[in-house]
Amino acid sequence: MPDASAEAPAPSLVGEEYEVEVGPVAHGGHCVARTEGGRVLFVRHTLPGERVVARVTEGHEDSRFLRADAVRILQPSKDRVEAPCPYAGPGRCGGCDWQHAKPGAQRRLKAEVLTEQLERLAGMTPQDVSWDGTVEPAPGDKLPPGEVPGWRTRVQYAIDEEGRAGLRRHRSHDVEPIDRCLIAAPGIDELGIEKREWPQIASVDAIAATGSQDRQVVLTPRPGGRLPIVELDKPVSVLRVGESKTGVKSVHRVHGRDFVRERADGRTWRVGEGGFWQVHPQAADLLVDAVMRGLTPRKGEMALDLYCGVGLFAGALADRVGEAGAVLGIESGKRAVEDARRNLEDFPRVRVEHGKVESVLPRTGITEADLVVLDPPRAGAGKRTVQHIAALTPRRIAYVACDPAALARDLKYFTESGYRPRFLRAFDLFPMTQHMECVAILEPAGKGA
Numbered sequence: 001m002p003d004a005s006a007e008a009p010a011p012s013l014v015g016e017e018y019e020v021e022v023g024p025v026a027h028g029g030h031c032v033a034r035t036e037g038g039r040v041l042f043v044r045h046t047l048p049g050e051r052v053v054a055r056v057t058e059g060h061e062d063s064r065f066l067r068a069d070a071v072r073i074l075q076p077s078k079d080r081v082e083a084p085c086p087y088a089g090p091g092r093c094g095g096c097d098w099q100h101a102k103p104g105a106q107r108r109l110k111a112e113v114l115t116e117q118l119e120r121l122a123g124m125t126p127q128d129v130s131w132d133g134t135v136e137p138a139p140g141d142k143l144p145p146g147e148v149p150g151w152r153t154r155v156q157y158a159i160d161e162e163g164r165a166g167l168r169r170h171r172s173h174d175v176e177p178i179d180r181c182l183i184a185a186p187g188i189d190e191l192g193i194e195k196r197e198w199p200q201i202a203s204v205d206a207i208a209a210t211g212s213q214d215r216q217v218v219l220t221p222r223p224g225g226r227l228p229i230v231e232l233d234k235p236v237s238v239l240r241v242g243e244s245k246t247g248v249k250s251v252h253r254v255h256g257r258d259f260v261r262e263r264a265d266g267r268t269w270r271v272g273e274g275g276f277w278q279v280h281p282q283a284a285d286l287l288v289d290a291v292m293r294g295l296t297p298r299k300g301e302m303a304l305d306l307y308c309g310v311g312l313f314a315g316a317l318a319d320r321v322g323e324a325g326a327v328l329g330i331e332s333g334k335r336a337v338e339d340a341r342r343n344l345e346d347f348p349r350v351r352v353e354h355g356k357v358e359s360v361l362p363r364t365g366i367t368e369a370d371l372v373v374l375d376p377p378r379a380g381a382g383k384r385t386v387q388h389i390a391a392l393t394p395r396r397i398a399y400v401a402c403d404p405a406a407l408a409r410d411l412k413y414f415t416e417s418g419y420r421p422r423f424l425r426a427f428d429l430f431p432m433t434q435h436m437e438c439v440a441i442l443e444p445a446g447k448g449a
């Protein structure tokens with residue numbers, strides 16, 4: 001029997017159009033606007049100060065806010081440009097958020113988001129964290145107007161029903177077939193993934209390593225689909241993802257290696273399938289430099305690299321603390337731990353523990369550390385882990401963050417635990433998208449400014 005008490009869902013507003021004056025940028029690659037009736041809209045494909053017609057893409061009569069796309073620009077911002085990518089725009093590829101903004105304006109928008117998140121979630125101003133308020137471009141990304149950096153060394157292609165490669169539309173499983181991704185690195189372009197058909201395949205993950213010729217494609221067949229013979233005209237490693245009867249993901253090597261070699265901080269790093277590596281080719285060097293400048297490691301110090309991936313910061317720390325020092329890395333990915341141990345095998349005083357930071361760190365028996373690097377996933381580290389790190393009374397902490405909201409929340413926990421930001425830097429390591437990377441250096445609050 002139907003439940004008489006269940007209310008009918010409020011009517012959908014998808015497709016409704018509102019003419020609005022666009023307000024400030026918000027976290028998530030959109031701007032905030034209000035309809036005359038006071039409804040809050042999160043509008044994509046627009047810029048602050050514009051007057052646009054916004055068409056609702058998600059939301060109901062009773063929704064707290066509606067999502068919308070700017071479908072007609074009535075008064076454009078001076079920061080607006082024609083999107084250089086032909087697949088950008090309302091209802092199209094969801095990979096980029098700011099194709100329609102000048103590069104300098106993109107970085108200003110990111111700076112506004114970071115400022116707002118710090119203020120709202122941490123109660124901190126840019127001055128409080130000694131941040132100059134800028135988002136720095138990666139060296140080499142300042143290009144003449146109209147040119148777009150090809151920075152994406154890892155691209156996840158989705159394959160449509162007809163076997164064409166493309167990218168997912170915004171907040172959708174639908175595929176936008178493409179001929180070329182404008183922000184893909186040249187090494188990805190050369191693979192020609194978009195130039196061929198992929199019958200029976202659900203997705204193709206392509207990797208072009210930096211500083212080596214290693215290229216890798218990982219194929220995920222459709223459920224029940226068989227892997228076709230894949231011949232690429234380049235020397236490329238091909239892996240296939242399968243699922244066992246119990247639903248556990250397995251990876252099979254079809255040919256070539258099951259890892260790629262990346263170069264950073266003067267060393268070669270092996271990164272196995274599924275292992276994390278920064279996507280922008282200059283990111284690893286840039287972040288190691290920012291973290292090491294901030295921490296100023298000394299010979300003989302004891303350092304932690306939390307969420308260490310294949311050991312990037314652990315290696316950089318081990319180099320600098322020398323044989324009298326020691327480094328402990330913690331990482332939850334099994335394969336990444338194996339790679340990290342291998343990458344760091346010439347450092348006898350480096351140990352890498354497998355498991356989640358929140359459970360492994362309390363079990364290590366370590367009661368003190370001189371330096372801590374933490375580079376958590378988007379969710380951040382969380383209060384308990386922050387408290388645990390602070391209890392080790394490190395001289396300095398480097399927090400590497402890919403999400404400004406998580407950074408702001410964790411900075412608040414650090415201040416509550418007796419640490420204060422010494423300085424913060426933000427980097428535009430994801431041009432054309434809403435994303436940014438930050439490095440915050442913290443020290444005990446008692447230390448003089």
Ligand SMILES: C[S@@+](CC[C@H](N)C(=O)[O-])C[C@H]1O[C@@H](n2cnc3c(N)ncnc32)[C@H](O)[C@@H]1O
Binds near residue numbers: 275312332358
């Ligand atoms: C942003 S990546 C940083 C990796 C490394 N620092 C680098 O720059 O290459 C975050 C890493 O944390 C790992 N991870 C995610 N949740 C974790 C947890 N709870 N404990 C330990 N590691 C975790 C992921 O597998 C990933 O390797």
